[in-house]
Amino acid sequence: MPAYITAMGSFLPGEPVPNEEVEEYIGSVGRASSGLREQTLDNCGIKTRHYAIDKQQKTLFSNTELAVGAIRRAVERSNITLDDIDLIAAATGLPDLIAPGFASGVHGELGSPPCEIVSTHGICSSGMMALKNAYLQVVAGEKKNAVACASELISRLMKSDRFTDVRPVSDDGAIAMEIAFLRYMLSDGAGAALVQDRPAAEGISLRIDWISLTSYANTERTCMYMGAADNSGKRSWLDYPSAAEAAVDGALALRQDLGLLPHLVRLGVKEYQRLLDEGRFDPDELAWFPAHYSSERMKSMVLKEIEKKKLRGPSVEKWYSNLTRVGNIGSASIYVILEEMLGEGMISAGDKLLLMVPESGRFAVSFAHLTAVSGGEV
Structure with missing residues (x-):
């Protein structure tokens, strides 16, 4: 179904x-x-x-x-x-x-x-x-x-x-x-x-063809975290005598180890290549590549990595993000991107979309393939 x-x-x-x-x-x-x-x-x-x-x-x-x-x-x-x-x-x-x-x-x-x-x-x-x-x-x-x-x-x-x-x-x-x-x-x-379980009677619906989520926590160190003063994993904020002392030490602040971010770029492209090699999608058939990323600089790094590996990547004009206007909303970003695209009438029946959501927590990468269908189509 x-x-x-x-x-x-x-x-x-x-x-x-x-x-x-x-x-x-x-x-x-x-x-x-x-x-x-x-x-x-x-x-x-x-x-x-x-x-x-x-x-x-x-x-x-x-x-x-x-x-x-x-x-x-x-x-x-x-x-x-x-x-x-x-x-x-x-x-x-x-x-x-x-x-x-x-x-x-x-x-x-x-x-x-x-x-x-x-x-x-x-x-x-x-x-x-x-x-x-x-x-x-x-x-x-x-x-x-x-x-x-x-x-x-x-x-x-x-x-x-x-x-x-x-x-x-x-x-x-x-x-x-x-x-x-x-x-x-x-x-x-x-x-x-x-x-x-069925498309809407009117307008555009998005059939979910597949969703892939892959964690690399088994090989990667923690990059973005909250609840510790460092990413060694040796002392949680719960190990302090009080929450106040944990806060003073910075253990209740959100942090990101900037030196590890290039790992996310490489892993994101690695997952893209894996799915491409498995025949899960065809870059030439994609109408859109809605992507969540934290900065325009990260987007440039991904594009360079794809070029470096000589992969068939989605053309730049197929990328879509509203980062510059709504900011980085973390887990909600990809939803807000898709909602905007549907609301603006950017997606037509038959369009294929490949969504990308990388996470720098301890490195996980998600992709989803969607196909747009018209009202009532099954």
Whole structure:
């Protein structure tokens, strides 16, 4: 039995925030903060993003509310109601609560009838994990209507107030580069996809042909992490005498080991090559290559690696991302990209799409192949 994405929704809180106003929301940390902001934003290419906090650093929406907003918009565009949802698969990198799972909060806030839920936790790939769970349940005939969603609310973790007592690591009082640059890279938002066992009666639906998720944690060191002061894996924040002492040591800050990022590029292209060699897709048949990446510089690195390996890659004009306008929303990015493409009428019946979502956590790479079908087509 096939499975189709029949409707999508997104929720981007507030108005777009331009680069020059970023520190009006998250504040500045360390004497070199503004200079680092310019360097980071020049590299990543982001011009605007969205925050779920205001300029007083007050939280306006919870992460759960962002996810629910995206789900409601997806359902409003479909032929079902909230009462018809059989499964909610919810992904995030940083839930509102440590426990219970994120999907429990989403289901509770949504207020839909009893249904199955699943929470997928991680970084960027967790959104694809949720989508694959929904896809497989529909394909197996377990569910007729499944909702997959991904949501991120990272701004409240990046507020300057949270770094007041963090131990500085340089003479000018600046926090570690591996923490500081992420304050300007990441943003808030959510996306949702309704997955059903038949295409929508009208408009374009996306048949899910396959989804591939591969972890390389068995060979790679941790790159992006939270809950420790370093990536050695020897001391968790739970091993400190108190959460306050863990926070002072920087163990409750999100970090990324920049020196390991080239590994992600190589692994992403390695997975692309594996799927290509297996005949899972034909680059010449692709109409679009929607890709989640953290910066325009990373995109250039991927293109160079593909050229270096002399692979048949998707042509540059087939790549699609809205990173420069909505920022890096982690696990929700690929949902927001697809929602925008469908909403703008960019996808036509017969188009084939190859989605790419790399994750720098401990390195995982996800791909998905979709085929667009017209209303009612089976």
